[in-house]
Amino acid sequence: MERKKGFIRIGTILAVIASFWFLQRLFMPKYMGKVIDGALIAEYYQETTKHDVIFIGDCEVYENFSPITLWETYGITSYIRGSAQQLIWQSYYLLEETLHYEKPDVVVFNVLAMQYNEPQKEAYNRMTLDGMNWSLSKLKSIQASMLEDEAFLEYLFPLLRYHSRWNDLTKEDWKYIWKKDKISHNGYYMRVDVKPSTGAPPAKKLANYEFGSRAYQYLDKIRLLCEKNNIALILVKAPSIYPHWYLEWEVQIENYAKKYGLTYLNFLELSEETGVDLQVDTYDGGLHLNLSGAEKLSVYFGKILAEKFHIADHRGEAEYEKAWKEKVLFYYDKKQEQLLAWEKEQTESASTVDDP
Amino acid sequence: MLFTSYEFLGFLFLFFLLYFIIPKKGQWIFLLCASCLFYAFSGVKYLIYIGCTTLSTYLVSRRIEEIGEEQKAFIQQKKGTLSREEKKAYKASIKKKQWNWLLFCLIFNFSILAVCKYANFAISNINSILRLTKSDVVVPFFSVALPLGISYYTFQMMGYVIDIYRGKYLAEKNLGKLALFASFFPQLMQGPISRFDDLSETLFSGHSFDIKRVSFGLQRILWGFLKKLVIADRILPAVNTIIRNPDTYQGIYVLLGMLFYALELYADFTGGIDMVIGIAEVLGIRVKENFERPYFSKSIKEYWNRWHISLGSWFTEYIFYPVSVCQPMLKLSKFSRSHFGEAVGKRIPVYLATILVWITTGIWHGAAWNFVVWGLMNCIVLLISQELQPCYRWFHKKFQLEGKWGFRLFQVVRTVLLMSSIRMFDCYRDVPTTFRMFFNMLTYYNWKEIGVQEMLGLGITAADYGILVMGTVLLITVSLMGRSGSVREKIARKPAAVRFFIWYGLFLAVLLFGAYGEGYDASQFIYNQF
Numbered sequence: 001m002e003r004k005k006g007f008i009r010i011g012t013i014l015a016v017i018a019s020f021w022f023l024q025r026l027f028m029p030k031y032m033g034k035v036i037d038g039a040l041i042a043e044y045y046q047e048t049t050k051h052d053v054i055f056i057g058d059c060e061v062y063e064n065f066s067p068i069t070l071w072e073t074y075g076i077t078s079y080i081r082g083s084a085q086q087l088i089w090q091s092y093y094l095l096e097e098t099l100h101y102e103k104p105d106v107v108v109f110n111v112l113a114m115q116y117n118e119p120q121k122e123a124y125n126r127m128t129l130d131g132m133n134w135s136l137s138k139l140k141s142i143q144a145s146m147l148e149d150e151a152f153l154e155y156l157f158p159l160l161r162y163h164s165r166w167n168d169l170t171k172e173d174w175k176y177i178w179k180k181d182k183i184s185h186n187g188y189y190m191r192v193d194v195k196p197s198t199g200a201p202p203a204k205k206l207a208n209y210e211f212g213s214r215a216y217q218y219l220d221k222i223r224l225l226c227e228k229n230n231i232a233l234i235l236v237k238a239p240s241i242y243p244h245w246y247l248e249w250e251v252q253i254e255n256y257a258k259k260y261g262l263t264y265l266n267f268l269e270l271s272e273e274t275g276v277d278l279q280v281d282t283y284d285g286g287l288h289l290n291l292s293g294a295e296k297l298s299v300y301f302g303k304i305l306a307e308k309f310h311i312a313d314h315r316g317e318a319e320y321e322k323a324w325k326e327k328v329l330f331y332y333d334k335k336q337e338q339l340l341a342w343e344k345e346q347t348e349s350a351s352t353v354d355d356p
Numbered sequence: 357m358l359f360t361s362y363e364f365l366g367f368l369f370l371f372f373l374l375y376f377i378i379p380k381k382g383q384w385i386f387l388l389c390a391s392c393l394f395y396a397f398s399g400v401k402y403l404i405y406i407g408c409t410t411l412s413t414y415l416v417s418r419r420i421e422e423i424g425e426e427q428k429a430f431i432q433q434k435k436g437t438l439s440r441e442e443k444k445a446y447k448a449s450i451k452k453k454q455w456n457w458l459l460f461c462l463i464f465n466f467s468i469l470a471v472c473k474y475a476n477f478a479i480s481n482i483n484s485i486l487r488l489t490k491s492d493v494v495v496p497f498f499s500v501a502l503p504l505g506i507s508y509y510t511f512q513m514m515g516y517v518i519d520i521y522r523g524k525y526l527a528e529k530n531l532g533k534l535a536l537f538a539s540f541f542p543q544l545m546q547g548p549i550s551r552f553d554d555l556s557e558t559l560f561s562g563h564s565f566d567i568k569r570v571s572f573g574l575q576r577i578l579w580g581f582l583k584k585l586v587i588a589d590r591i592l593p594a595v596n597t598i599i600r601n602p603d604t605y606q607g608i609y610v611l612l613g614m615l616f617y618a619l620e621l622y623a624d625f626t627g628g629i630d631m632v633i634g635i636a637e638v639l640g641i642r643v644k645e646n647f648e649r650p651y652f653s654k655s656i657k658e659y660w661n662r663w664h665i666s667l668g669s670w671f672t673e674y675i676f677y678p679v680s681v682c683q684p685m686l687k688l689s690k691f692s693r694s695h696f697g698e699a700v701g702k703r704i705p706v707y708l709a710t711i712l713v714w715i716t717t718g719i720w721h722g723a724a725w726n727f728v729v730w731g732l733m734n735c736i737v738l739l740i741s742q743e744l745q746p747c748y749r750w751f752h753k754k755f756q757l758e759g760k761w762g763f764r765l766f767q768v769v770r771t772v773l774l775m776s777s778i779r780m781f782d783c784y785r786d787v788p789t790t791f792r793m794f795f796n797m798l799t800y801y802n803w804k805e806i807g808v809q810e811m812l813g814l815g816i817t818a819a820d821y822g823i824l825v826m827g828t829v830l831l832i833t834v835s836l837m838g839r840s841g842s843v844r845e846k847i848a849r850k851p852a853a854v855r856f857f858i859w860y861g862l863f864l865a866v867l868l869f870g871a872y873g874e875g876y877d878a879s880q881f882i883y884n885q886f
Contacts, residue, residue: 012856023868122874153362154873160362163868167819 022177024159026169028130030176036183037062037084041094041131043184044081049323050102052311053078055187056091056222057110060238063288064267065108067186068331069298071324074306075313080187083131085124088113088218093141095222097132099229106309107226108234111253111264112245114219117212119147130158185331190291192338193345197278197286200242209248223260232263232309239267239276239297241286263308267297274300291335357397359545359631360584360872367394372638380562387540387559387639388532394541395504402503405472409465410531410538413513416461417520417527417534420454424523458521462514469510472502477723505544507720511670513538516552518674525553533560542635546628548646548666555643563640572844576634578862579834583627585870587827591620592871593815599783602793607800610780610793617783618776619828622651625664649835654767656737659775667720671713680709711735721782726790730781737774823869 031038040062053076055061062082070076081094095107119125125145132138142155154161165173183189226233235257237245245268257264267274274297278286281293289297305311314320357364371390378386395403427450431443438446475498482495516537520527528534536559537552598605598613605613629646636643646665653659660668679685685705693701711732718731741748757763777794784790812818837843847858 016860150874151362159867160872161874163870163873166868167817 020159024157024162025177026173027162027165028158029126029162029165030172030180031127032172032176032181032183033170036189038127038131039180040184040187040189041081041083041128042133042180043182044079044098044187045133046182047079047101047186049077049320051077051079051104051186052314053106053108053305054095054098054104055080055082055108055110056086056095056098057082057108057113058086059084059189059288060110060112060240061108061236062184062187063189063191064238064240064294064297065301066188066190066291066294066298068188068328069295070302070305071315072328073299074302074311075315075320076302076305076311077314077320077324078186080184082110082187083124083128085116085120086113086128087116087119087124087145088215088222089144090125090128090141092218092221092225093137093144094128094132095225096140097135097137099225100135100137103229104231105311106232106234106305107222108236109219109222111235111237111249112240112243114211114215114249114253115243117214119145122147122150125150126161129155182330185334186327188294190294190331190334190338191283191288192291192335193283193342194280194290194292195283195285196280197241197282200244200286203244203246206246209246211249211252219256223262234309235262235264236301237264237266237268238289239271239274239278239293240288241268241278263304265301265304270300291338357394359628360581363397368635375639376565380564383562383639384536384560385532388536391536391539391541391544395539395544398504399501402501405468405503405506406509406539407535408468409510409513410535412461412464413517413538414528414531414534416457417517418529419457420517420520421527423450423454423457426450454521458517461517465510465514469506471498472500472506474719474723475500505546508544508547508549509538511667511720512549515549515670515674519552528552528556536560540636540641542632543643546625546632547664548629548632548644549670550643550666555641558641561640566640568848569640570638572848573634573636573638575844575847575859576637577631578634578859578866580627580630580632580634581866581870582827582862583623583630583831585866585872586823587831588620588624588627589871590816590820590827590869591616591623591824595620595783597813597815602784602789606793606796607802608797608806609802610797612806613783614776614780614797617779618651618772619824621779621782623827623831649838651772652768652835652839653771654764655771656734656741656774659771660734660738667717671717675716676709676713679712680705685709707739710739714738724785726781726785726787729787729790730778733778733781737778827869 029038037059053070055065055078059082062080065078065080067078067080070078081091081098083090086094091109091113098104125147129138129142129145132141142152146152146155151160223233225231235253237250237253245266250266253264253266256262267276271277276289276293276296278293281289281296283290306313357367367390375383375386392403395406427447430446431438479495479497486493486495516534519525528537533556537550537555540550540555540559543550595613595616598609598616602610626647633643633645644666648662648665650659650663653662685708688708689701689705691701692704714731714735715728716731717734718727718729721727721730752758752763780790780794781787784793808818811821816824834843837846847855850858
């Protein structure tokens with residue numbers, strides 16, 4: 001009798017824990033709809049092969065470089081570990097975590113992230129941090145990223161954070177409760193549509209153009225971590241015209257790269273070499289590149305990786321071929337899907353304009 | 357550290373864990389340390405204030421008792437040698453000495469309270485008078501932060517020292533134990549204002565882990581969380597929208613705001629007290645109930661006997677009775693009887709003591725005129741209803757209303773509306789605005805203006821209203837069930853599966869429907885402010 005009671009008690013406790021776990025999965029945002037940026041970080045853990053190049057940063061990397069193009073053109077394997085408004089310390093801890101799984105030859109970091117010296121928005125923090133697997137790096141990243149009114153416990157038990165979504169649950173939440181669709185191409189967020197640039201708004205005057213000490217501290221940490229692991233660090237500024245990249249910022253990054261012998265590429269100044277044309281290669285007026293732009297940029301950047309950094313060509317290697325074949329197929333499927341959808345949209349909007 | 361914060365829950369979890377691990381003998385010391393730590397979270401410097409109150413109360417209460425013992429010893433020694441008059445004179449001189457010590461203690465501690473809580477109120481009034489006299493002098497405001505729970509612990513300790521003076525019980529000889537009585541952390545922020553003889557019985561003794569008691573305590577805490585997070589904090593945005601925009605929200609909205617506030621205040625305050633009593637229950641400490649289904653009261657008098665019971669009884673015992681029977685009052689009563697007749701003479705001490713009680717009750721709630729007027733309004737309504745008692749009785753008898761269900765319901769609704777109207781002084785926090793909005797509510801008929809969209813414009817969603825309705829129904833159901841005995845006992849008698857689903861459901865309700873975490877303002881308990 002006592003034994004039976006004990007089993008019932010244990011069973012009840014397990015059922016309660018399971019119910020909370022279920023609710024947590026249900027309530028956590030899935031990022032499978034219009035906003036998908038929050039689903040990018042977690043996809044990395046499904047990777048089966050190692051990567052030569054790891055990109056870390058925000059939309060300046062995950063919307064501007066195409067790992068599939070790097071693979072197809074140069075046989076370079078790469079992955080983008082980026083999320084929306086990913087802060088520099090989040091990039092650092094993501095890199096630290098990535099190094100537990102693999103050791104790339106090159107790490108590419110986007111320097112626009114240097115503009116933030118303090119945590120910015122909880123929603124963006126969540127997009128990066130919720131997707132990370134539990135590790136010491138994640139704990140440290142949470143500690144570094146939390147805003148004043150955020151609570152660590154809500155990261156530990158996200159149900160406490162998302163409990164109020166009971167009224168906002170959609171079919172998407174039920175559909176993706178156990179498994180999510182793959183949405184990125186090795187961390188790259190594909191967009192094929194075009195919205196030509198009409199120029200950026202005038203640059204705002206800043207009170208202080210000096211990057212913050214915390215930003216520098218983490219840039220140093222990224223550099224030292226790369227040095228320690230014998231990884232080449234490349235600093236990049238994407239060809240996005242907004243947010244504005246100030247001359248003062250450029251000088252600081254140039255000086256930093258020069259001081260430590262790092263490669264720094266400002267793609268804003270390399271439009272002729274890359275061939276990126278913001279009249280056709282952007283989907284949002286110059287903030288981010290579309291697929292055409294990302295492919296052009298990747299072709300140019302891949303050449304540097306192959307020639308200057310001697311990244312090996314893995315094409316023909318069975319293990320990689322097998323893994324990348326699937327990725328390439330998925331890439332072209334999605335590309336085709338998006339192109340059709342966009343063409344349809346274009347036709348519809350044209351007919352709406354023609355229709356009096 | 358708010359009761360509803362993660363920090364407090366973490367603190368509580370660790371505290372419970374350690375409390376039952378350490379030897380029973382040391383539990384009260386551990387509790388004292390935890391209380392000091394809890395208090396220090398609000399600011400280490402505030403420990404000085406509560407420390408001063410504790411020490412002064414301890415020394416004075418000990419001195420008063422010593423004087424009493426000296427008297428006993430003296431009389432014993434001089435037994436048979438002192439005449440009755442000599443004995444009487446000696447006792448009077450001893451009483452005088454004790455009184456002087458008591459007075460010193462009261463003045464000292466109420467001065468701390470006055471300086472911390474009321475100095476700026478006084479200065480603001482002085483400045484207003486100076487402005488009226490066209491004076492250029494402006495008295496600068498006093499920069500002093502209000503120590504956590506100062507009104508509660510000061511009143512509690514002054515009640516203790518008065519009881520010692522009255523010889524109600526012996527003074528506590530252990531300073532640490534008295535310090536624990538002053539700082540017992542669950543009740544530090546919003547009461548109840550406990551009596552030493554009630555609390556000390558279980559506060560200083562050791563307690564073993566009793567599964568039933570601990571479960572009951574946790575259940576009570578959970579119920580408090582539900583009231584606070586699911587009801588009070590959820591309705592808060594709507595209350596704030598109405599109250600902070602009196603020019604926009606008029607007429608029917610004033611009534612709505614008044615009723616919403618009644619619900620918020622009840623859920624907030626009783627929820628907080630449930631947590632206090634629940635925490636104490638887990639520890640094995642008995643804290644007296646502070647509410648007894650006040651919204652089911654049929655009169656204002658009954659309401660005040662069932663709402664914030666510990667504060668009401670404090671004022672009755674330590675202000676009302678002593679004032680109404682003090683020498684000057686008796687003389688005044690005698691004078692009135694001889695000059696204005698028996699009826700008036702009899703009423704004067706009672707009326708004056710009642711007025712004093714309600715002014716101090718108002719001031720206790722906050723250093724502002726709206727609280728003073730709130731107190732006076734309560735007093736006026738109470739005295740009028742007392743005077744009209746014969747009329748009521750005649751009316752009830754004539755129309756045979758007594759005991760009828762419909763009439764009882766009318767009395768309950770009337771009391772709620774009346775109390776809520778008076779509470780508008782607490783809502784609007786400004787006397788002219790409160791009067792303006794009260795008359796606006798009675799004279800501006802905009803019933804047709806209120807619709808679904810307007811209700812949703814108050815800052816809460818349709819889903820919030822749904823939760824509030826369910827929460828309120830649950831509150832009322834539990835209150836009704838509570839009339840015939842402990843609801844938790846009733847639940848405990850149910851089969852295990854039923855019990856499980858009730859408490860699991862309640863926990864889920866708090867977890868999912870609670871207004872906490874990111875996106876919600878961590879709202880402190882209303883009574884923490886007093």
